[in-house]
Amino acid sequence: MIRTLCAVVVMVCTMQLQLYAQTPAAAQSGSITAGRQQLMKTAPLLQHAVMDSLNARTTALHAVLAPDKKGAFPSLNEATRLDFYTHVKQVYGEKQLQGVKKGYELFNDKSRINRYFDEKLRGFYALKGNSNIRGLMKAGAYDNTFRGATAAITTDNAPGALMPVAFTLHAEDNVVVGNIPVNIVYSNISGRSAFDENQLYGGLGKLSFDKEAYLERMSGYVNKSFDLNKYFLQDINVAASFKSFAEKKMDGLREEMKQLPAGYSSALDNLVSADQLIYLDSSQIKQLLLHNTSLNIDEKQLSSQAPDSLLSPQTAAARTYLSKVLRLKAALGEGMAAQQTMSAQKMVNENIGGNLGSMAGKQQQIKALAPMGFLQKLLLSAKSLQIGKIAGGDGSAMAKNLFMSGAQGSFLNNDKFLMLGLGNRNDALDIKNMGLNSGVDPASFSMQFLQMGKGDVSTAHSHAGIVNASTRNKGEFNSQLLSRNIFVGAFSERIDLGEYGTIAAEIAKSNTEFRNSATGNDFALASKTAAFTLMNDFWQTLSVGLDYSGSIKTLDLTQRVYINYSGLGYSNPAAPGSSRGTVRYGVNLRRSWNKRKVTIGFRADMQDIRMSAITDSRWKNRQFAVDARVKVKKNLTLSSRLSQATMKGISQKYDQPGYLSRQLSISSQYSGKIGGLPQTNNTTLGIQQMELYPSRSLLVNLNTNQSFIIGTHVLTVSVLYNKDVKDQALYGNLLTAETGWSYMLLKRIACTSGLTYLRNKGVVEQAGIRQTMGAELLPRLNMNVYVDCRKHLVNTAQNYLFGNFSTQLSLHYLLN
Numbered sequence: 041m042i043r044t045l046c047a048v049v050v051m052v053c054t055m056q057l058q059l060y061a062q063t064p065a066a067a068q069s070g071s072i073t074a075g076r077q078q079l080m081k082t083a084p085l086l087q088h089a090v091m092d093s094l095n096a097r098t099t100a101l102h103a104v105l106a107p108d109k110k111g112a113f114p115s116l117n118e119a120t121r122l123d124f125y126t127h128v129k130q131v132y133g134e135k136q137l138q139g140v141k142k143g144y145e146l147f148n149d150k151s152r153i154n155r156y157f158d159e160k161l162r163g164f165y166a167l168k169g170n171s172n173i174r175g176l177m178k179a180g181a182y183d184n185t186f187r188g189a190t191a192a193i194t195t196d197n198a199p200g201a202l203m204p205v206a207f208t209l210h211a212e213d214n215v216v217v218g219n220i221p222v223n224i225v226y227s228n229i230s231g232r233s234a235f236d237e238n239q240l241y242g243g244l245g246k247l248s249f250d251k252e253a254y255l256e257r258m259s260g261y262v263n264k265s266f267d268l269n270k271y272f273l274q275d276i277n278v279a280a281s282f283k284s285f286a287e288k289k290m291d292g293l294r295e296e297m298k299q300l301p302a303g304y305s306s307a308l309d310n311l312v313s314a315d316q317l318i319y320l321d322s323s324q325i326k327q328l329l330l331h332n333t334s335l336n337i338d339e340k341q342l343s344s345q346a347p348d349s350l351l352s353p354q355t356a357a358a359r360t361y362l363s364k365v366l367r368l369k370a371a372l373g374e375g376m377a378a379q380q381t382m383s384a385q386k387m388v389n390e391n392i393g394g395n396l397g398s399m400a401g402k403q404q405q406i407k408a409l410a411p412m413g414f415l416q417k418l419l420l421s422a423k424s425l426q427i428g429k430i431a432g433g434d435g436s437a438m439a440k441n442l443f444m445s446g447a448q449g450s451f452l453n454n455d456k457f458l459m460l461g462l463g464n465r466n467d468a469l470d471i472k473n474m475g476l477n478s479g480v481d482p483a484s485f486s487m488q489f490l491q492m493g494k495g496d497v498s499t500a501h502s503h504a505g506i507v508n509a510s511t512r513n514k515g516e517f518n519s520q521l522l523s524r525n526i527f528v529g530a531f532s533e534r535i536d537l538g539e540y541g542t543i544a545a546e547i548a549k550s551n552t553e554f555r556n557s558a559t560g561n562d563f564a565l566a567s568k569t570a571a572f573t574l575m576n577d578f579w580q581t582l583s584v585g586l587d588y589s590g591s592i593k594t595l596d597l598t599q600r601v602y603i604n605y606s607g608l609g610y611s612n613p614a615a616p617g618s619s620r621g622t623v624r625y626g627v628n629l630r631r632s633w634n635k636r637k638v639t640i641g642f643r644a645d646m647q648d649i650r651m652s653a654i655t656d657s658r659w660k661n662r663q664f665a666v667d668a669r670v671k672v673k674k675n676l677t678l679s680s681r682l683s684q685a686t687m688k689g690i691s692q693k694y695d696q697p698g699y700l701s702r703q704l705s706i707s708s709q710y711s712g713k714i715g716g717l718p719q720t721n722n723t724t725l726g727i728q729q730m731e732l733y734p735s736r737s738l739l740v741n742l743n744t745n746q747s748f749i750i751g752t753h754v755l756t757v758s759v760l761y762n763k764d765v766k767d768q769a770l771y772g773n774l775l776t777a778e779t780g781w782s783y784m785l786l787k788r789i790a791c792t793s794g795l796t797y798l799r800n801k802g803v804v805e806q807a808g809i810r811q812t813m814g815a816e817l818l819p820r821l822n823m824n825v826y827v828d829c830r831k832h833l834v835n836t837a838q839n840y841l842f843g844n845f846s847t848q849l850s851l852h853y854l855l856n
Contacts, residue, residue: 093165094161094165127167136160163266168266173411181217181218182216184214184216188852189209191210194846195848205231208228219257221249222249222250223249223250225246246427248425249424251422255399255402255406258406262410290368293361296364311332311361322369422451423452426448426449428445429444430443432489433448433614437497438505438530438532446463459505461487485613486510488508488509490505490506491503491505492504495534500536501533506528506530507528508528524554525553526613527553528548530546531547540591546585548582548610577607583604583618584606585604596631597629600628602625606618606619609653621649623647626646627643628641637671638668638671642665646661646662646663649661651691657690662684663685665683667681678708681704683702683703684703685700686698697733700730705725705726709721717748717750718749719748723744723745724742727740728741736766737764737766739765740763743761744758745757745758752783756778758777758778759777760776773800774799775797779795781794802836803838804841812826812827813825821852823849
């Protein structure tokens with residue numbers, strides 16, 4: 041089966057790669073910065089226009105731009121230049137000012153000209169009046185916004201409750217320090233319990249950098265101080281400027297041509313227009329002369345090297361005119377780059393329109409225009425930064441599903457990714473799984489991890505990473521486990537196939553080194569040994585995976601194929617949910633028809649789990665599912681699902697049956713009116729075969745949820761019924777019914793009252809009432825109360841498992 045699925049993976053990937061190779065590359069618009077730089081480098085006319093506008097700020101008359109000593113570049117007049125220097129010093133500091141002065145003095149260096157123009161001069165050009173962005177940033181550098189606090193008391197008299205009485209507190213705040221916004225979240229739980237309070241109770245606090253708020257804040261300063269349309273030179277019409285420039289040159293040429301005999305000058309007067317001068321090449325302009333019937337020019341004579349005295353008068357006049365036009369054309373092409381500049385501005389304008397408000401666009405604007413320190417610049421590249429009790433991993437394959445106490449940061453700059461993290465993972469709070477996990481892994485780890493490479497984790501990328509984790513025996517639950525150090529090295533690659541999907545590959549290798557108390561080696565030595573012996577027991581400590589997912593839009597088909605292998609000795613403390621000794625593979629297909637009114641899906645997941653490092657004993661797990669959905673009407677949808685899940689143990693001596701589950705279900709979703717009342721209904725009817733050796737049950741399931749809107753009230757009814765047809769008592773005959781009626785009391789208290797009924801044949805039977813109330817006691821104080829009270833109708837030995845009273849009280853006070 042594995043070989044077959046591998047062949048399917050290879051075949052699908054090969055077909056998608058072939059299709060991708062045959063498809064022309066999509067036209068990708070460049071970034072704002074790249075397009076803008078291209079526009080600057082090909083448009084001296086824009087440089088003239090910007091400097092001309094700046095000079096006009098400080099003189100009553102429109103200043104004539106004076107070229108520098110080599111005539112290569114326009115320059116600012118003295119008053120404007122001093123204003124520019126003052127602006128750079130006030131906003132960016134003395135060091136930047138010295139760099140700008142040096143660049144201005146070396147204008148004969150074209151690279152310095154472009155860098156000078158692009159980095160600072162356009163910011164000065166886009167400045168709004170006498171705006172001072174540094175002053176705005178100082179004024180708003182510190183702020184605090186308290187987001188609220190919630191306190192709640194919960195009681196539960198069920199004998200099995202971990203916390204019969206619990207008090208919880210939750211508070212959130214946002215602090216801005218140096219224009220850097222930080223979210224602060226704190227939750228605390230305490231109360232009465234039979235367990236060790238050090239294990240159950242405690243606080244969860246976290247500080248996290250708010251990247252979105254940071255960009256909005258800094259972008260606000262930039263927008264208040266600079267006109268971004270002027271910064272991107274959208275106020276300059278390049279096409280009109282070129283055409284005006286070309287028309288002036290052509291007018292001058294016509295004046296020169298008036299010295300020719302009247303017949304020839306009139307024939308050449310309007311032969312080439314300004315648009316033709318810009319867009320036609322030299323051979324096309326030459327054809328305009330040859331096809332002019334008034335001149336009747338011979339092409340051989342026009343192209344000959346003979347002096348004008350040997351040519352006919354009209355040919356000599358035409359050749360003089362052509363040479364002047366071509367020289368003017370060359371000046372436009374070399375000095376002004378007419379066509380390239382206009383196409384570049386068109387591209388930049390399209391880019392600006394689509395990206396000016398995007399996160400990437402804001403980052404570029406802030407980086408170019410705002411005066412920032414090292415930390416502020418670094419945070420522009422930060423994706424996330426958090427300290428405290430945090431969920432680590434940032435979506436990467438190397439570190440995921442990780443909850444730890446520590447710090448983690450991830451950064452993305454110029455498509456270069458970096459993630460760093462360190463902290464302590466403590467699983468001792470997972471009491472319900474402690475008995476299962478303590479014999480496999482320690483309860484806590486101290487770890488550090490690093491991941492870096494090209495591309496973001498959520499897009500096409502090539503990354504490498506390492507994890508270093510160590511543990512010491514401290515808890516009573518793991519007293520028999522040896523202290524150890526684990527080192528993991530990992531590589532991940534994701535290839536984007538465009539419209540055909542993505543292919544992701546991962547490979548990781550771990551190594552575990554135990555600390556030998558007899559010889560006295562310390563944790564530093566164990567850590568080095570684990571890293572240096574990484575390639576030991578290669579296949580048993582290896583994890584590899586290949587995953588393809590994509591879609592075919594023409595068929596409205598989505599597909600996924602995957603395969604993963606992990607050795608029995610593989611361990612990654614930074615990914616607690618990662619499997620070991622496992623081979624997993626599967627396929628998922630889903631297709632729609634008739635504008636997605638009909639959808640059919642198929643899914644198959646297979647998993648083999650090794651039980652022994654010596655023999656071939658393993659658990660075989662197989663899951664299959666087929667589902668269908670039909671949208672009959674706008675307000676009526678029908679769906680069905682057929683699934684099967686099996687597991688059995690395979691060993692050299694005998695096969696051990698595990699379990700079997702087959703289920704067929706039919707569901708409906710309907711919304712409309714019944715008796716003039718708006719209503720919604722969700723109903724599922726199913727039949728399920730369950731075999732858990734030696735019991736075999738056949739279950740009939742019914743689950744329905746009905747709601748009516750009656751004026752300003754809402755009536756809800758929920759019923760769950762399960763019938764064990766064979767009376768095997770695997771799950772028993774279960775009936776749960778609940779009702780709810782929402783209403784307002786005294787126009788200020790929102791209430792919901794309801795009845796509850798629970799019956800599990802031979803186990804428990806209860807009936808009761810449920811009440812919730814929520815009210816605004818004061819303009820900033822809200823209260824919520826929940827009460828669930830039930831009475832046992834039948835006295836059974838299992839009644840103690842089901843509580844008959846539960847209540848919650850919570851207060852929410854808004855400080856700001």
